[in-house]
Amino acid sequence: MDHLLNVTTALSILLMVIVLVSVRRAHIRPEYSVTWLIASAVMLVLSRMPSALEALRRLSGLPDTPLTLFLLGAGAFLIMVFRFSVILSHLRDDNIALAQRVAILEFQIKSGNKS
Amino acid sequence: MIVPALNEEGAIGLVVESIRACLPGTPVLVIDDCSADNTITVARKAGAEVLALPHHLGLGGCVQAGYKLAYELGFEYVIRVDGDGQHDAYDIPRILEKLKTSGCEMVIGARFADWNGTRTSLLRRMGIAFFRMVLRPILGKPVHDPTSGFVGVNRRALDLFSRSFPLEYPEIEALVVLQRKRFRFEEVPCKMRPRQAGRSSINAFKSLYYIVHVLLGVFINVLRFEGRRRVPPPES
Numbered sequence: 001m002d003h004l005l006n007v008t009t010a011l012s013i014l015l016m017v018i019v020l021v022s023v024r025r026a027h028i029r030p031e032y033s034v035t036w037l038i039a040s041a042v043m044l045v046l047s048r049m050p051s052a053l054e055a056l057r058r059l060s061g062l063p064d065t066p067l068t069l070f071l072l073g074a075g076a077f078l079i080m081v082f083r084f085s086v087i088l089s090h091l092r093d094d095n096i097a098l099a100q101r102v103a104i105l106e107f108q109i110k111s112g113n114k115s
Numbered sequence: 116m117i118v119p120a121l122n123e124e125g126a127i128g129l130v131v132e133s134i135r136a137c138l139p140g141t142p143v144l145v146i147d148d149c150s151a152d153n154t155i156t157v158a159r160k161a162g163a164e165v166l167a168l169p170h171h172l173g174l175g176g177c178v179q180a181g182y183k184l185a186y187e188l189g190f191e192y193v194i195r196v197d198g199d200g201q202h203d204a205y206d207i208p209r210i211l212e213k214l215k216t217s218g219c220e221m222v223i224g225a226r227f228a229d230w231n232g233t234r235t236s237l238l239r240r241m242g243i244a245f246f247r248m249v250l251r252p253i254l255g256k257p258v259h260d261p262t263s264g265f266v267g268v269n270r271r272a273l274d275l276f277s278r279s280f281p282l283e284y285p286e287i288e289a290l291v292v293l294q295r296k297r298f299r300f301e302e303v304p305c306k307m308r309p310r311q312a313g314r315s316s317i318n319a320f321k322s323l324y325y326i327v328h329v330l331l332g333v334f335i336n337v338l339r340f341e342g343r344r345r346v347p348p349p350e351s
Contacts, residue, residue: 096172100180103168107184
């Protein structure tokens, strides 16, 4: 159990560092890094506070603590993937509308130049 | 006339020329979905105007771009013909006539409304039969060829589709979008030919994805029906 918590601690810290470096290098916009930072911070706190993790396990009625930690991580990951799917869908809609507008404006400019 | 096209350099010239021969003086707009071949050059040489999309949008985005431009230019009627040469230009006047006389918002050139020598693959026939069954209760009337891309619309439908049009595999979903507004459609029997050149974008592997995608799109559009929203009771 201790070994598992040490591994999740290391992974949480690694994730935080990667996200912060990516934001600094402008690979991720700050608004999209917040979810990752919160998720890694929560994982870090739970890994370093077994009592909190144990309280969560009892609250959820799950049989063991590693499973609780795993489900929490998977849940956070699913929420983030869903959030990014929503963002991607908006971006795709905006992108299509923009591409159509560019094509129409270009068409109208060329038609104007001809006449 | 709008003609969506992707890599159709082998067929687009004939399509445009046959439309111009059949309906002289009618503006023909080819919407090029970022083709990698000479579709644009061939279409222009045949006498069409070309709306060139800056990157690939898929069939729905491509057709909608044409609808948007036609709406902004003030056209009353727009007929869509596929760029692969499957549709016979000599059927266009009948679709236009039906649009004008019936007063309905959309007219479909249907391959099954009358046999007329039309042949299609078994897989496609099964798909069409399945979607006819699904659409029958939603539309409140039978539709013979819901997958047809040979479609005429009037200005009311043009306005609607400029704002809301399915982006992938749009034909079936467009019928449900139309129904959401209580708009009407009619069908006109038309001849369909084998594509003149190139290959269909829908292969065997995509067929299952197509069915799931379209079913989901139909379901979502049914949920958006305005008549089914709960209306709050008036305050007394």
